[in-house]
Amino acid sequence: MKLITSKVQIETKNYKLVISQFIKLFRTLLAKGKNDSFETKGKTFLTEQLMYFIRSDQPIEMILPGFPCKSPNTNSKVFGYLPDRGEEIALTNLDNFCKQVHKFYPPGCKLVIFSDGTTFSDLIGVDEETQEKYNTTLKNITKVSHIYWESLDSFFSSSNGYDALREELMSQYCSVTKQQVELQIQNDEQIRQTYQGLKNFLFQDNPWTDSNFPQAKKTRLKQSGEFAKIMIQRNDALTKLLSEKFPHHIRLSVHCHNNAGPKFAVHVLPNDYRCITPWHNVVVKTSNNQEILMKKEEAEKLPNTTLVKCHQQPWYFLQSSEDIWGKCELEIIKPPRTGIRITYQGNDNQTKPSCSCLNSETLQNLCLEYGFVVLRGFNIESKEHLVEFSSELGKPVTWDFGPVHTIRPKKTPDGYIASREAVPLHWDLSMPPSYLEASGCYEDFTPQFFILYCHIAPASGEGQTTVVDGRKVLENAGSAKVEAWKQVVIDYFTKFTYYGGKQRSYPLIMQHPITGEDILRYQEASNSNLQTFELDSKSLPQEDFQQLVAELQASAYDDSCLICHDWQQGDLLLIENHYMLHGRTSASDLTDDRELWRVQLLPHSLPQKSVSDFSKNLDYKEVA
Structure with a gap:
């Protein structure tokens, strides 16, 4: 089948326009702190990086170290060792950013995610098999078109295991000794703050047991301090490796920076603007339909939260305004987002609750997210x-x-x-x-x-x-x-029963009247005798x-x-x-x-239509 592919005619040689549009979009991804320097310094640094790609009509390339493995602290931080809703949203958000760039810059945008779990996993007590399961599941959790994966074994042989990979990294790229790190901690306030942050993080990721409480805590704190120093050394080596192997990539980070460059701090969830990661937290979909990250123990204390499952594993918490949700089991039917089943789990001897007990806005939001909702056990x-x-x-x-x-x-x-x-x-x-x-x-x-x-x-x-x-x-x-499908209009006809009787024509691709997303409008033929x-x-x-x-x-x-x-x-x-x-x-x-x-x-009301309203997009036609 030959279809003329529609082309967006954009003059990519108009550097200023492309850079302006990219920076405007990039601001939506940035995580900004109190002393943010993006507007005064970072924007200039980023512009110079963008020019490298735009001058030669190359795809804009970025790199983000992250998505290592889940925190081993399943008591208070995360559900388990596999990716969940947090990773799904994060990858979708980052991929969507690249798709938006493609709309105004035809060569497009690519993001390399450098999974840094191998670099640090032994320091937090995560074994090789657990890390590999996380990474394998991560790559299949949602479909992405602009994200590419790299890790240490892209550059070093992994035949001798992860320890050998780390040794290769350190021997070739680490430029600071343990003694030098200790001196920096003593004399450099910024390094000292980094060290304390890593020490606390490592301590929390491997919570001590209740046995011999005072001594166990003291031992863990000391061990966390030693591991924090090693982590600083390995981070130094990893930074040098990435600079060598990806010299022109725009460097993104999930950690806080002042955004002056070369590193830019980003938030991976679209509605959570903090430097916070899904591999240390769980997702809570709040009663106002916003998805945010928080520690599992904090989420469990929220009122009216219900666990949503996927693949029979915990996926995220749904917060609502009614107690009834706490008596329901929620399960995604076909991951990642096709269908969700809500089953009332009350006592069989109890009268089934009315469907009206469920908040209508929550049901609408779930239906928009998953396409359809099954209610089971309601009256x-x-x-x-x-x-x-x-x-x-x-x-x-x-x-x-x-x-x-x-x-x-x-x-x-x-x-x-x-x-x-x-x-x-x-x-x-x-x-x-x-x-x-x-x-x-x-x-x-x-x-x-x-x-x-x-x-x-x-x-x-x-x-x-x-x-x-x-x-x-x-x-x-x-x-x-x-x-290409947007060029196709299909004519349909069926005899009159209580519907039909006239030919109708619809574009194969239309726009959702409320969200504006592309939607498929296809109907199947039938040769039934009836x-x-x-x-x-x-x-x-x-x-x-x-x-x-x-x-x-x-x-x-x-x-x-x-x-x-x-x-x-x-x-x-x-x-x-x-x-x-x-x-x-x-x-x-x-x-x-x-x-x-x-x-x-029908909706109680439709959004205000603009000049580019949906009915002007080769809309429905009746043919007499």
């Missing part, structure tokens, strides 16, 4: 109760049959929705009847959320609701292909269009994007309709009693 008493609960999340769409659509197989169905047949992938209200079109703009009639409640469950493995994460489809496709669903496009030659459809089908049904929800009676699914596509698997006569109740929800 919906009637259709009227479902509408009442739904109204807290949005404005119910009122069809001519009312706000609740009862979906169950009919003996003589007029289409696949009311049959045992599979339902092709689609998004809700893509083919509205004329009385629901409102202004005709996509965002005015397309629900942001919709709810499916299981009144009567189907047989196990039958009539499953299929959910496809469109964000993951776009991520897997890559930015170049997504840009109801066909036809696709066509004038954007491409027919052969190319069929190749595109085949590619979209394969992408949507890829295991990384697809979840098949096996219904249990009383389950409630809240689905974000712009991010996700959904359908249904087929069923047998064992599932003739299956009954779902659906309510579609």
Whole structure:
């Protein structure tokens, strides 16, 4: 399939413009202290570094030593030895920074993360196997496109183990002896402060036991002091290695600096502006939906915090305003961010709590983050109760049959929705009847959320609701292909049942009406005898269009994007309709009693539209 890739026409020789845009973006990454010198000194230093890359149209390259291993202090600092939500957010944030640079500087931006765990892990009591598991998991925790990995074994042979790597580093690059370090601690205030900080850090990372308390503490403090001196020596060697191997890279750091250069302190979480790291802390998603880092023991003392799990391991703490969350188990269904299940864990003899006990804003935020939310173990008493609960999340769409659509197989169905047949992938209200079109703009009639409640469950493995994460489809496709897809408009047609009856045309890639993110608007064809669903496009030659459809089908049904929800009676699914596509698997006569109740929800209000509003982006069209 040949598509003309759209090109951003930017004159990269306009040095001043590129540098100005980079520095403006770079400020959002900087962690600034009281005596910050970025504006007076660091900006000039950074400008000179940027000119090296821009003059020759090379990608801007940065390097960040970090992501070594988790702190061994699982009592008070971290959940365990594997990466969690903190690392996931940090890597995504850093990768997004590089993606933003690419928008105004086509050669792009690359970040090398130099994992420095091998350099220091023996001083904090982390063995080689634990460190390797951390690093292997880290590289697969989320998909990044602009981050590259290096470590000591990139430059020295690791065949003889980590001790040999450290010996090679020290013998070739360390320029200070232990005696010199001790003199510096005595005579240099800055070195003395660094030493005290490292000593305290090492002491906290390896907490002493309760046995022989006074002596154990004294021994640990002395040992931490000796290790701190070794750490200063190794840091000196590592700095020299990085300067030699990466002489032009912009040097980022997770430690505090005055930002005068050559090192620039950065915060790795987008909404936590401190020099603080995920490998020494856990993430707390606060009641106002901000994600911050803190020690595990501090997070556990916060009111109304609930542990969220992923891969059966602790992932982060969710803080809310209601006590009910403390009786719920939260589990991410397909990591890192497709689906989250909230299960009430109360006593079986207790009355199930109403869904309305859960804060509607928290549910909306979770649905935006994970695409859909499964509520299990909660109570919906009637259709009227479902509408009442739904109204807290949005404005119910009122069809001519009312706000609740009862979906169950009919003996003589007029289409696949009311049959045992599979339902092709689609998004809700893509083919509205004329009385629901409102202004005709996509965002005015397309629900942001919709709810499916299981009144009567189907047989196990039958009539499953299929959910496809469109964000993951776009991520897997890559930015170049997504840009090409933005040129494609697809025409859809199906006969009138309670929806359809007219041809509708949608761009394959649109923008989320609230977040502004790219979203996938693809619907699957159907050759059912009950109801066909036809696709066509004038954007491409027919052969190319069929190749595109085949590619979209394969992408949507890829295991990384697809979840098949096996219904249990009383389950409630809240689905974000712009991010996700959904359908249904087929069923047998064992599932003739299956009954779902659906309510579609428009936002209570939409953001103010700007000149670049979403409806001007080759929007939805009806073809008479």
